Amino acid sequence: MEVVCDLEAARRDLADEILCGRSSVAALGRFTAEIDAYLERLRASIPAPPSPVALIALGGYGRRHLCPHSDIDLLVLFGDRIGAAEERFVRGLLNPLWDAGLAVGQQIREIGELSQAEVDNPEFLLALVDARFVAGERSLFDRCRASFHVPRTHAHVLAALQTLVDARHAAFNGTLYQLEPDVKEAPGALRDISAARTIAAVTDPSLLRRGVDEGPRLDEAEDFLLRVRALLHIEHRRNHNVLGHAAQEKIAERLGYPGRGPRQRVEALMADYFRHAKAVSRVLERARRTAPVPMGVNIGGTRDGIRFVDERKAAIQPATWLGAFQAALDAGTVVSDEALACIKRSVDRFKTEDFFPADEDRAALLAFLKPRPGLYARLSEMHDAGLLARMLPPLQAITSRVVRDFYHKYTVDEHTLLTIRNLERLTAAPGRGRPQMAPEIPSGRERFASLLRDLQSPEFLVLALLLHDVGKWREEDHASESMRMAEALLDRLRLPAQARDTVLFLIANHLRMSQVAFRRDTEDPEIVRAFAELVGVEERLKLLCLMTLADIEAVSLDTLTPWKEELLWRFYVDTYNHLTLEYGDELIERTQTGVAECIACRPPDLPAPDVAAFLEGLPRRYLRLFDRDSIYRHIRLARDIHPDEVHLSLEQNKDVWDLTVVTLDKPMLFSNICGVLSSFGMDILRGQAMTNPNGLVLDIFQFTDAERFLALNADARETVQSSIHNVVAGRATVADRLAGRRRGVSRRRGPDVAPVVHCDDQSSRRYTIVEIVAPDQPGLLYRISRTIAAHGCEIDLVLIATEAEKAIDVFHITRRGAKLSEPEQRALAAGLQRTLEDPDEAVEGHYPAQQG
Amino acid sequence: MKLLKAIIRPNKVDEVKDALAKLNLSGMTVTEVRGHGKQKGHTAIYRGKEYNVSLLPKMEIEVVVAESIVEDAIRAIVEAARTGEIGDGRVFVLPVEQAYRIRTGEREV
Numbered sequence A: 001m002e003v004v005c006d007l008e009a010a011r012r013d014l015a016d017e018i019l020c021g022r023s024s025v026a027a028l029g030r031f032t033a034e035i036d037a038y039l040e041r042l043r044a045s046i047p048a049p050p051s052p053v054a055l056i057a058l059g060g061y062g063r064r065h066l067c068p069h070s071d072i073d074l075l076v077l078f079g080d081r082i083g084a085a086e087e088r089f090v091r092g093l094l095n096p097l098w099d100a101g102l103a104v105g106q107q108i109r110e111i112g113e114l115s116q117a118e119v120d121n122p123e124f125l126l127a128l129v130d131a132r133f134v135a136g137e138r139s140l141f142d143r144c145r146a147s148f149h150v151p152r153t154h155a156h157v158l159a160a161l162q163t164l165v166d167a168r169h170a171a172f173n174g175t176l177y178q179l180e181p182d183v184k185e186a187p188g189a190l191r192d193i194s195a196a197r198t199i200a201a202v203t204d205p206s207l208l209r210r211g212v213d214e215g216p217r218l219d220e221a222e223d224f225l226l227r228v229r230a231l232l233h234i235e236h237r238r239n240h241n242v243l244g245h246a247a248q249e250k251i252a253e254r255l256g257y258p259g260r261g262p263r264q265r266v267e268a269l270m271a272d273y274f275r276h277a278k279a280v281s282r283v284l285e286r287a288r289r290t291a292p293v294p295m296g297v298n299i300g301g302t303r304d305g306i307r308f309v310d311e312r313k314a315a316i317q318p319a320t321w322l323g324a325f326q327a328a329l330d331a332g333t334v335v336s337d338e339a340l341a342c343i344k345r346s347v348d349r350f351k352t353e354d355f356f357p358a359d360e361d362r363a364a365l366l367a368f369l370k371p372r373p374g375l376y377a378r379l380s381e382m383h384d385a386g387l388l389a390r391m392l393p394p395l396q397a398i399t400s401r402v403v404r405d406f407y408h409k410y411t412v413d414e415h416t417l418l419t420i421r422n423l424e425r426l427t428a429a430p431g432r433g434r435p436q437m438a439p440e441i442p443s444g445r446e447r448f449a450s451l452l453r454d455l456q457s458p459e460f461l462v463l464a465l466l467l468h469d470v471g472k473w474r475e476e477d478h479a480s481e482s483m484r485m486a487e488a489l490l491d492r493l494r495l496p497a498q499a500r501d502t503v504l505f506l507i508a509n510h511l512r513m514s515q516v517a518f519r520r521d522t523e524d525p526e527i528v529r530a531f532a533e534l535v536g537v538e539e540r541l542k543l544l545c546l547m548t549l550a551d552i553e554a555v556s557l558d559t560l561t562p563w564k565e566e567l568l569w570r571f572y573v574d575t576y577n578h579l580t581l582e583y584g585d586e587l588i589e590r591t592q593t594g595v596a597e598c599i600a601c602r603p604p605d606l607p608a609p610d611v612a613a614f615l616e617g618l619p620r621r622y623l624r625l626f627d628r629d630s631i632y633r634h635i636r637l638a639r640d641i642h643p644d645e646v647h648l649s650l651e652q653n654k655d656v657w658d659l660t661v662v663t664l665d666k667p668m669l670f671s672n673i674c675g676v677l678s679s680f681g682m683d684i685l686r687g688q689a690m691t692n693p694n695g696l697v698l699d700i701f702q703f704t705d706a707e708r709f710l711a712l713n714a715d716a717r718e719t720v721q722s723s724i725h726n727v728v729a730g731r732a733t734v735a736d737r738l739a740g741r742r743r744g745v746s747r748r749r750g751p752d753v754a755p756v757v758h759c760d761d762q763s764s765r766r767y768t769i770v771e772i773v774a775p776d777q778p779g780l781l782y783r784i785s786r787t788i789a790a791h792g793c794e795i796d797l798v799l800i801a802t803e804a805e806k807a808i809d810v811f812h813i814t815r816r817g818a819k820l821s822e823p824e825q826r827a828l829a830a831g832l833q834r835t836l837e838d839p840d841e842a843v844e845g846h847y848p849a850q851q852g
Numbered sequence B: 001m002k003l004l005k006a007i008i009r010p011n012k013v014d015e016v017k018d019a020l021a022k023l024n025l026s027g028m029t030v031t032e033v034r035g036h037g038k039q040k041g042h043t044a045i046y047r048g049k050e051y052n053v054s055l056l057p058k059m060e061i062e063v064v065v066a067e068s069i070v071e072d073a074i075r076a077i078v079e080a081a082r083t084g085e086i087g088d089g090r091v092f093v094l095p096v097e098q099a100y101r102i103r104t105g106e107r108e109v
Helices: A007-019 A024-045 A084-099 A111-115 A122-129 A138-148 A151-171 A190-202 A214-236 A245-254 A262-290 A311-315 A318-331 A337-349 A359-368 A375-384 A387-391 A393-398 A412-424 A446-454 A458-467 A478-492 A497-508 A512-519 A525-535 A538-553 A562-581 A593-600 A608-615 A621-625 A628-638 A669-679 A716-729 A734-738 A742-747 A780-790 A822-837 A839-844 B010-022 B067-081
Strands: A053-057 A072-078 A104-110 A132-136 A293-296 A299-302 A305-308 A646-653 A656-664 A683-691 A696-704 A756-760 A768-775 A793-803 A806-815 B002-008 B029-035 B042-046 B049-053 B056-065 B089-095
Touching: A007 A024, A007 A214, A024 A053, A024 A084, A024 A132, A024 A214, A053 A084, A053 A138, A072 A084, A072 A111, A072 A122, A072 A138, A084 A104, A104 A111, A111 A138, A122 A151, A122 A190, A132 A138, A151 A190, A151 A262, A151 A293, A190 A214, A190 A262, A214 A245, A214 A262, A245 A262, A293 A318, A299 A318, A305 A311, A305 A318, A305 A337, A311 A337, A318 A337, A318 A359, A318 A375, A337 A387, A359 A458, A375 A387, A375 A412, A387 A393, A393 A412, A393 A458, A393 A478, A412 A458, A412 A538, A446 A538, A446 A562, A446 A793, A458 A478, A458 A497, A458 A538, A478 A497, A497 A538, A512 A525, A512 A538, A512 A562, A512 B010, A525 A538, A525 A562, A538 A562, A562 A768, A562 B029, A562 B042, A562 B056, A593 A608, A593 A621, A593 A628, A608 A628, A628 A646, A628 A656, A628 A696, A646 A716, A656 A669, A669 A683, A669 A696, A669 A716, A669 A734, A669 A780, A669 A793, A716 A734, A756 A822, A756 B049, A768 A780, A768 A822, A780 A793, A780 A806, A780 A822, B002 B010, B002 B067, B010 B029, B010 B056, B010 B067, B056 B067, B067 B089
Parallel strands: A072 A104
Antiparallel strands: A053 A072, A053 A132, A293 A299, A299 A305, A646 A656, A656 A696, A683 A696, A683 A793, A756 A768, A768 A806, A793 A806, B002 B056, B002 B089, B029 B056, B042 B049
16 A cells, blocks of 8 residues: 655645744654654555664754755664665665655665764764664664764764864855855854754763853754744745845745834844854854863863763762773873862772772773873872772872881872883883974983883883882881782782782882892892892893882982992893893703692693603793793693694784794704794794703794784684694795795885894803894794704794884804804804895795705 | 092992991991993993993992091901902092081081
8 A cells, every 4th residue: 555645734734833933843843753654654564674674864854853845864774684675675665755755865774884983974973963763673773872872983973073064164154144044054053053962962961051041042043043944945845945035035024023124024034043143153162162072981071181071970980980091191181170079079989899890990900000101190190089099999008108218208109109200201202203292211211211112011010110119108128018918909900810920029029129239249140140030031120120210210309310220220231131141051950849839730631740841951931931821731732742743822812912832843943933924924023932852842922913814814823823734844835835925025124223143152051142133024033043044053942022123032052062163153143144134035045955 | 637538339338338337437428430440341232232331330438537547447448348350449548638517617636
C-alpha cells in the first residue's frame, strides 16, 4: 500500500500557526513530527533488510527546526554490512521522499564506520551533534551516540566548528548589519545560534547559562529568526533564506509590524532583526572565547588552565583527577585554580585505591610520572591541593617536614619535588630542533641527559624519587624507613614485581653512589667491582646515577658543584665499563647463592640438574638481568635442543617485540639471526647474546616492527619464526632473504655521526672487546657481526643498546679460542670502519662463502 | 705560624681531618679543586670513545699551625693521605705574617 504524506497540508498548517503568532519553535516541532511519522510509516512499509537499521535525523531536522522547505538531513545507519538487500531498502526509502518533493541530504553508514570520527568531513561531524532517533532499531542509535560523544571527537567538532564559523563570517565581511541578511547563514543568524549551542554541547553544557540572561535571549532570537525563515520559505515556496527588500515588506506586514507605510514597518522588522542578531553574536563570541577545549572525560582546557567541565561530577570521581594534570602536562599549561579548589574540597574523602581503581588508572599514573618539562609544576599543584599525599600516603609523613642539618635548605617534601625538577631539566632536547619554549639542558649536563634518554622506564626513577625520603619523619636511617613505607604503597599500586624491585632498590641505595663516589678511592678497582656488583646491570646504574645527581642538586643551590658532577660521572663511567666490559670473566658457578635459589624455587616440571646445567658457565650478569620466571622459561626452551635446531619464543609487549632464541653455537649464528630480523624490516633496539661453555646459546632481542610486517600480516609470526629455523638449519641463507632489500637499506641512512670502533684487550682476561657506536641503521647488527665473522672471529657475548639514533654495541670475541693479536685487532677495526662507513658494500656481501 | 696547604685525594679528607684533630688542630678550610701535578690526568674510554681527563678532582685543605707543631702536622697529613700511587698530592708550607680574629679584632700570636 502506498504511503502518502500530505506535505502541502502540513505546510499550510505550519504557516497558519506561524502567522497567528504562536511559538514558531513549537510550530516547527509539530511540522517535524509530521515528517518523522511519515518516515516511520515509510520504513514500516518497506521489506526489512537482514541488517538492523535506524533512521536518524541530523542537523536542523535533528533539532526539530524543519522549516517548510528545509532539506531533510538523514542518517540511515545499518548494524551490519551493507549488501544488496540494504541498498534496496535505501532506495525504497528515498524514492518516495524525492517523489514527495522533499530535498533529502542522506548519509548511509555501517555502524562500524562510526568508530573513527570522520575528521575530514566536518559538516557531517557537526550534524551528528544534533542526531535524533526517528525510527527503526533504537540500540543502533544509542551505539552511534556513545561512539560520538567522547572527548576526542568533541575536540574535533569544536575545532571544525571554529573553522567553519570563521569561514562563514568572512563571506559576510564579518558584520551582522546586512541590508538583506541571510537568516540562516549571516553572522548573528540561525547557524550562529546552532554553533553556540553546539559549543556548549561538546564542551560545557552549562556554558550558555553562565552569561547574564543569555539562555532566554538566545531562545527569543531563535524563535524570531525561525519565524522569519519559515515565512521566507512560504513566500518563495522553496528553501530561500535571504531576507531581501521585497520580502522584508511582505513579512513586516504579515507579522503586523506597526507603521504608516511599508518603510516604517520594514524598519521596525529590521530593528528587531538586528537586535536579535546582535544578541546571538555576543553569545556566540563569549562561548567561543570561554569554552573549555575537550581534553578528557569531564576535562577541558581554557585560558586559565585545565578545568573540570562539571565540578559536581568531578568531586565524586577521584579517578578522573589525574587526567586533569596529565592534560595540563600535555598542553604545557596549568591546572586552573577552580579545579584545584574542587580537588582540595573533596580530597580528604578518598584513599589511594579510589584514585587507581583499575589497571588502566595505575598505568596512567606511571605514564604521568615520565619526566618531562612541567612535571615538577604539576606535582607541586597536586601536592598543594593535598592530592599527592592522598594518592601516595607515605608523603603525608614529610609534608612541610623540617630537618635541621648543615646542608638541606628546604623542607623534605619540597626537596623531594625539586629532585624531579632537576630530572625534568635533563629532558629538553639539545641544540637544533628544540621547541622554542622548551628549557635548555643545563650546561655540562648533556652527558647525564643522555643517560636519561637511555632509560627504558624513567617513570620508576620518578616514583623512587617521590618516595626516597619519606622515612625522614624519623631522625635516623631514613633510607630503610623510606623503603619500608614504600613497600606497602607499591603493593597497593600493584606495581609489577620487577618494577617494584627496581623502585625499592633505588630508595634503599639512594645515598650509596654519592658516598662511594665522593668519599672512597674510586681508582681502586675493588671499589668499582663492589659497586658494579651492587647495581648489577647498566639500567640500574644509570637510574642510581641520575637519582644521585637529582638528589644532591635538590639539597641547596650550591651543593652540586661541577667538581662533584665530575666525580660522579667518572665513577659512573668506571662502573659502566666494569659492567659491560668485564662481565665475561665472571661466570655462574654451581655453588652460587642465586643458583641455589633458582633450584629451590623451581617449578615441578624442571629437574634440579637441568636448572644447574643451564645456569653454570653463563655470565653472572644473567642472574641479575632476569627474574626467576624468565629464567625458567629459558630453561624450558633449552630442553632437548639438538644441533641445527632453534627453540624460540616471540612475544609482543606494547610497541616492542621480545624474541628469545635458544640454540647450539655454530659459525655465523648471531649474524644470521640479526640478518633474518633485518630482512623483515625489524629495528633491533636492545639485546643480549650469551654462550655457556657447552655451546648453548641464548640470544634475546627487543625490536620494533618498523615496517609493520608483524602488524599487517596474519601469519607473520610463523613466517618470522620459520625463517629463523631455516636460516639456522642451513636450509636458507640470509643473503637470499636480504636480496632486493639493498635499496631500502641504503635509502634509510642514520644521523650524521662518525662511527666509532674501539678494540680493548685489557678489560677482560678471556675476550677481546669491540665497542661500536654508530648511527642506527637497518641491518647494522647484521653487517657488523658478519664483518666480525668474516675476520675469523667467534662472537661469544653481545650487548646491544640504542640511544636516540645511536647504536651502541659491545662484542666479546675470540679468534681460534684466544684474544686477538694487535695486528688482528687493527685489521678487524679497519674492516668494521669500512662496513660502517659504506653500508651498501656490506649488504652486498663480498665475504667468502659462509659455513652453516 | 705557618699555613699548610695540602692537595689530597677527595676520599682522604676524613682521614686527614681525623689525623689533624689528634694534634688538636680543629680549624681548617676544605675546598673542592681540580688540577694536575705529575699525574697529568689520564685517558678514559666511554662507549668506545677515548677522552682525555686532564684536570683531576682533588681536595685542598688549608690549616694554620704554630711553628712548634708544623713538622707533626705535615707528617700527619702525609701519612693519612698516602696510598703510594701517583696522584696522592702535595703539602705546601707558607709563612703567615699576621692573623686577626674578625669578631673581636684581636691579633693572634
